[in-house]
Amino acid sequence: MLQVDNITKNFGGITAVADVSFAINKGEVVSLIGPNGAGKTTCFNLITGFYRPTAGRVQFEGTDITAFDPHRVARLGVVRTFQKTNVLPRLNVFENVLAARHLHGETSILRAFFPGKAVRVREKRVRDEAADLIETLGLLARIDTPAESLSCGELRLLEVAVALSAGPRLLMLDEPAAGLNTQEAERLADILKQLVGTRVDALLLVEHNMSLVMSVSHRVVVLNFGRKLMEGSPEQVRNSAEVIEAYLGKPVE
Numbered sequence: 198m199l200q201v202d203n204i205t206k207n208f209g210g211i212t213a214v215a216d217v218s219f220a221i222n223k224g225e226v227v228s229l230i231g232p233n234g235a236g237k238t239t240c241f242n243l244i245t246g247f248y249r250p251t252a253g254r255v256q257f258e259g260t261d262i263t264a265f266d267p268h269r270v271a272r273l274g275v276v277r278t279f280q281k282t283n284v285l286p287r288l289n290v291f292e293n294v295l296a297a298r299h300l301h302g303e304t305s306i307l308r309a310f311f312p313g314k315a316v317r318v319r320e321k322r323v324r325d326e327a328a329d330l331i332e333t334l335g336l337l338a339r340i341d342t343p344a345e346s347l348s349c350g351e352l353r354l355l356e357v358a359v360a361l362s363a364g365p366r367l368l369m370l371d372e373p374a375a376g377l378n379t380q381e382a383e384r385l386a387d388i389l390k391q392l393v394g395t396r397v398d399a400l401l402l403v404e405h406n407m408s409l410v411m412s413v414s415h416r417v418v419v420l421n422f423g424r425k426l427m428e429g430s431p432e433q434v435r436n437s438a439e440v441i442e443a444y445l446g447k448p449v450e
């Protein structure tokens with residue numbers, strides 16, 4: 198589905214991403230891991246058109262999207278979340294999902310809140326789909342709760358719902374488990390596993406929570422100082438001395 202070839206991004210003198218290549222197949226959950234500053238979020242920005250690579254190419258289903266702007270990339274079905282939240286704090290869970298849907302959908306946000314007769318039938322469908330999505334994420338009991346009153350775990354789930362409401366083929370999540378406790382992270386893992394093959398075709402995850410990464414990923418790509426250090430199964434990555442060293446530093450002799 199996604200083919201990333203030798204992407205590089207320089208910011209002045211800093212090389213944030215250096216010659217990184219990887220691919221994602223339909224049905225896969227791939228995780229991008231690495232220490233702070235390794236270039237993970239920059240990769241997301243390069244894939245989704247927020248940054249233009251200094252060199253290299255990104256293809257989605259055979260289309261070269263390297264020079265596409267973020268809206269075009271999203272319209273093709275590649276949708277990402279941000280490390281910082283993209284939900285609207287005063288709106289409740291339902292309104293957030295609906296608003297996101299209308300940002301990407303066929304009708305205006307005004308009509309969602311002030312519908313005229315002609316659009317009511319279509320609105321009903323859109324609303325049913327939003328409720329269905331909220332149920333998938335396990336947030337039905339919180340549907341009327343303002344986003345600002347959600348727990349950290351619920352907020353992360355809402356962010357996933359907001360991204361899903363755009364109907365992505367490839368969903369890209371930047372640290373969806375940040376700030377979650379063990380129980381919440383396990384719940385998120387269960388939900389993410391369910392999404393692939395039902396709501397999305399593939400998932401690309403940036404995540405520091407290693408138990409989540411190990412439990413959901415088919416494949417893991419490890420970045421260090423902007424370069425790809427290794428790629429392999431969760432098992433291979435977990436047992437790699439190089440990866441352990443990248444995270445913990447060189448063992449003392």
Ligand SMILES: Nc1ncnc2c1ncn2[C@@H]1O[C@H](COP(=O)(O)OP(=O)(O)OP(=O)(O)O)[C@@H](O)[C@H]1O
Pocket residue numbers: 208211212213231232233234235236237238239240280
């Ligand atoms: N817009 C920018 N301008 C200048 N430098 C940047 C910019 N964006 C990222 N960088 C630098 O590029 C490097 C990689 O940053 P990036 O945010 O991609 O790391 P990350 O792997 O997502 O880290 P974290 O785990 O902390 O989120 C860092 O040195 C960062 O300071």
Ligand SMILES: [Mg+2]
Pocket residue numbers: 237238239280
């Ligand atoms: Mg980041």
